[in-house]
Amino acid sequence: MGTSLVALLAFMSATFGCALLTWALMPLLARYALARPNARSSHKIPTPQGAGIAVVAATLVVTTFSVGPTTPAFLGLIPLFVAAIVIGIVGAVDDIRPIPVLPRFALQALCVGAVVLTLPSDQQIIPALPLWLERAALLIGGLWFVNLVNFMDGLDWMTVAEGVPVTAALVVLGLLGALTQSPMLLAAALGGALLGFGPFNRPGAAKVFLGDVGSLPIGLLLGWCLLQLALQGHVAAALLLPLYYLADSTLTLLRRVLRREPFWLAHRSHFYQRATDNGFSVREVVGLVCLANLALAALAGISIALNSGAADGILIGVGSAMVGALLMRFARCKGVTL
Structure with missing residues (x-):
């Protein structure tokens, strides 16, 4: 079976599997896992959370069968999958009964550290750096990436608007030979699972949220895929x-x-949150973020195609300018121009 067909089957299986599991879990989540509005929330009424269980379960199961549970490639995924499950359990507990900041970060660091420390010793992004220094940087960066995905999951469809374009780009890059098969298939399954979750999280009619049980492991899985792209030599694209x-x-x-400010406390000062306070609808915000991600994916593809350090610098500059313009637009009241 061709790689492209396997990726398509992984995407479709995760989409339908996640949708079915989300639907089956909703009565249980409505009973035991209600998200009540707080300082960070964009919703006004208690809404079930925890659909991330379906997203992560569909992603891990589909990836396992796509890669092959008896293959050496799957053995390399086991530390990542175990860490994703553990960090998801930490998120589930935090969803129901908040964990203090320091223990929560310590548990997350253990999960990220397990993934980083089990990377093959011959894999480095910057070979000139001492291995311990790069691994320490990856631990800090991985912990931040896991949490920033959680922080950004504050609007209906926001994680879908981010995750689907990024994972789709990773699949395309994998099919073109820029990414190895395991992370490509994982990206296909994760993107499909997020798409399957999407109909239950529609802006204005959201029936369920991901919860930390979903956003934290999604951040870990997506971050690992991006790390694999960087380890292939495509740092700018990653x-x-x-x-x-x-x-x-x-x-x-x-x-x-x-x-x-107490930055560890819930808040509504992210640019995408300020946008909704400044007159943008939720659909407008996630639509603009999705378009920005598609444009960034195109820049990432150009970076890999050109394979030039000078071009990478220019492309990162273009991407930064584009993102900066969008952030400034979100920070101003809708309709106000410079």
Whole structure:
């Protein structure tokens, strides 16, 4: 069976599997896992959360059978899958009964660290760096990426608008030979699962949320796929694909730190959240984010095609300017121009 057909089957299986499992879980989630509005929330009434269980389960099961549970490639995925399950359990507990900040970050760091430390010792992004230094940087970066995906999951369809274009781009890059088969198939399954979750999370009619049980492992799985792209030598592409999420979360964190705000507490100061306060509808926000991600995916593809350090610098500059323009647009009242 051809690789492209396997990827298509993985995508479709995860889509339908996630949709069916989400539908089956909804009565249970409505009974035991209601998300009540807080300072960070965009919803006004208690809404079930925890559909991330379906997304992650569909992703892991479909990837297992797509890669082959008896193959050496699957053995390499076991630390990632175990870490995703554990970090999902941490998120599930936090959804029901909030865990204090330090224990929560410590548990997340253990999961990310397990993935980073089990990477083959001959795999490095920057060979000139000492291995321990690069692994330490990956641990910090991985922990931040897991949390920023969680932070950005504050609007209906937001994670879908981010995850589907990024995973689709990873699949295309894999089919073109820029990414190995395991992360490509994982991306196909994750993108399909997010698409299957989408109808239950429609703006204005959301019946269920992902919850931390979904956003945290999704961040880990997506971050691992991007790391594999970087390890293949495509660092610029790996930065361009999630650039909107990286920019919104990082700039928001820095702004809150500089203002000496308790940045670890729930808030509504991300650019995408400010956009809804400034007159943008939820559909407009997620639509613009999705379009930005598609444009970033195109830049990532150009980066890989040109394979030039100078071109990478220019493309990252173009992507940064585009994302910066969108963030400034979100920060102003709708209809206000410079």
